[in-house]
Amino acid sequence: MFEAIKIYQDSTIDIERVKKRLVDFGYNPVSLVNERGDFAFRGNILDIYPATYDEPIRIEFFGNKVDSIFTFDINTGKIVDYMTILVVLPIKKHILDRFKGSAVYLGRGSDISNFTEVVPGDYVVHIKHGIGRFLGVRRLKTDNGYEKHLVIEYADNDKLYVSFNKIHMVQKYIGFSNLPPKLHKLGSKRWQMLKRRVNKGVETLAS
Structure with a gap:
């Protein structure tokens, strides 16, 4: 299994434990994040720049409760995109080098947990595109040669x-139901509208 730190919107977490786990994962405590692998905690804000993200992540707390999670522009500090879950992988033992076969390890479970196996046919959620069905892994030609997708x-x-x-x-x-979820349509506004409602606490993401 692969270890990961998982932080959910509206969850209550042990902040000191998360900071310790970040250090164990190879992240550097700094006053302000500047590059991948940095994290900074001040007041009610925890900034993390995960190795696999394009922008750093900001987590705002109300006490020990996660009030909001979003990516932000490192130069301007402006919010880029809100999130309902953050997954942080270790830097020292990068997960991408360890995928094998058609099984892929994706996150689920508690705030800080191991990864669990996802197999073809399982339903998954893409942060930007919503609910889909995982079909497997395919090698595609890119500018860097053939890469797995x-x-x-x-x-x-x-x-x-x-x-x-x-x-x-x-x-x-x-x-939260035994019925299979409805697949979302790529490019539709339904998922973005649902995410905004979830972030506002109007409704819970469920099928």
């Missing part, structure tokens, strides 16, 4: 190919 099926049989360096954007779907 996750293949996710959406409504109307549309396919989304997610490179392994973007795998932090995909999570296993956890529903």
